[in-house]
Amino acid sequence: MTTDVFEEHRSLLTGIAYRILGTASDAEDVVQEAWLRWSAVDPDSVDEPRAYLVTVASRLAIDRLRSARVRRETYVGAWLPEPVSDIPDGAERAELADSVEFALLVVLETLSPLERAVFVLREAFQMPYAEIGGIIGREEAAVRQLARRAREHVRARRPRFEADRTTRRRMTERFLRACLEGDLDGLTGLLADDVTLVSDSDGRARAPRRVMEGAAKVGRFLSSLVLPRNAERFLRSVGLDEAGTEDLRTTVTEVNGGPAAVVSAGGRAAVLVSLDIAGDRIQHVYLLVNPEKMSRLRAPEPS
Structure with missing residues (x-):
C-alpha cells in the first residue's frame, strides 16, 4: 500500500x-x-x-x-x-x-x-x-x-509576441537548413539584430564560453559549423571520435515540449540547439554540447 x-x-x-x-x-x-x-x-x-x-x-x-x-x-x-x-x-x-x-x-x-x-x-x-x-x-x-x-x-x-508552435518549428527547420548549407545570408536573415547565443559545454567540447551577441557575429559562428564540410572536426569537438562521419544525423524534434534541432552521431545525441523566437526573428540561440547533459535525448532518425 x-x-x-x-x-x-x-x-x-x-x-x-x-x-x-x-x-x-x-x-x-x-x-x-x-x-x-x-x-x-x-x-x-x-x-x-x-x-x-x-x-x-x-x-x-x-x-x-x-x-x-x-x-x-x-x-x-x-x-x-x-x-x-x-x-x-x-x-x-x-x-x-x-x-x-x-x-x-x-x-x-x-x-x-x-x-x-x-x-x-x-x-x-x-x-x-x-x-x-x-x-x-x-x-x-x-x-x-x-x-x-x-x-x-x-x-x-521572455520575448514579446512569442511565436506559436507551428511557426517555431518552421523557423527551426529553416535555421537548421541554413546552418547545414553554410548559408550566412539566409541564416543572418533569420536572426534578430540583437540576437544572443549561449552555449553550454563545461569545457568538455569546443564552444564559446561567453555569450555571443549580434546577428553578424552569431551568424558567422553558426555558418562555420557546416557539418558535411567539418564532420570529422565536429565529432572530435564533442568527444565522439569513434563515430564515423556517415553516422551523423540532424533533425528537428520535440525537446521539452517544443521544437529543437538535434545532431547525433553513433546513435547518441551530441548537440542540441533550442531557439527563442518572437515574431519572425530568432531572439536567443541556446547551444548545448555538454555530453553529460545529452543522455536524456533520443538520437534522431535520418532526416
Whole structure:
C-alpha cells in the first residue's frame, strides 16, 4: 500500500522537481529521497499523502537547488538546463507542457530558489497560495509577493509576441537548413539584430564560453559549423571520435515540449540547439554540447 500510494504520485513529484531544478538526474535523486522519507513514516498518520509528498519533494528540490548553484560557480562557461525528450510528468495539458519548455527553464534559472519554487507550484500546477505557503514555510501574503516578483521577472525576460508552435518549428527547420548549407545570408536573415547565443559545454567540447551577441557575429559562428564540410572536426569537438562521419544525423524534434534541432552521431545525441523566437526573428540561440547533459535525448532518425 505504501508503495502504491507513492507510485501514484511519482510522476507529479518528478515533474515538480525537474521544473525547480532544471536537471532530470537531480529530480530523480529528489524523488528517490522523497521515497525514503515516505517509506519511513506510518501512512496512517498522514491525512493527505499528496500534500505530504509534494511538500517533501519541493523542499528537497529547493535545498538541492541552493547547493547546486554553489557548485555551478566553478562551472566552465554558461550553465543551461538538462533537456529531455520526454516531459517528466507526461504533461498533457498545454499549461503543463509550456511550463517545461527549454527557453522558460533558462529564464527560471535567474530566479531565487524560493521564487522559482513558488512560480512552478503556482503557474504550472495551479496550487493555492496558502498551500504553497505551507510547503515553503511562508505566510500567504509573502507567497503572493514572491509569486508576483517571479511573474514580473519571467515576463520581462521572455520575448514579446512569442511565436506559436507551428511557426517555431518552421523557423527551426529553416535555421537548421541554413546552418547545414553554410548559408550566412539566409541564416543572418533569420536572426534578430540583437540576437544572443549561449552555449553550454563545461569545457568538455569546443564552444564559446561567453555569450555571443549580434546577428553578424552569431551568424558567422553558426555558418562555420557546416557539418558535411567539418564532420570529422565536429565529432572530435564533442568527444565522439569513434563515430564515423556517415553516422551523423540532424533533425528537428520535440525537446521539452517544443521544437529543437538535434545532431547525433553513433546513435547518441551530441548537440542540441533550442531557439527563442518572437515574431519572425530568432531572439536567443541556446547551444548545448555538454555530453553529460545529452543522455536524456533520443538520437534522431535520418532526416
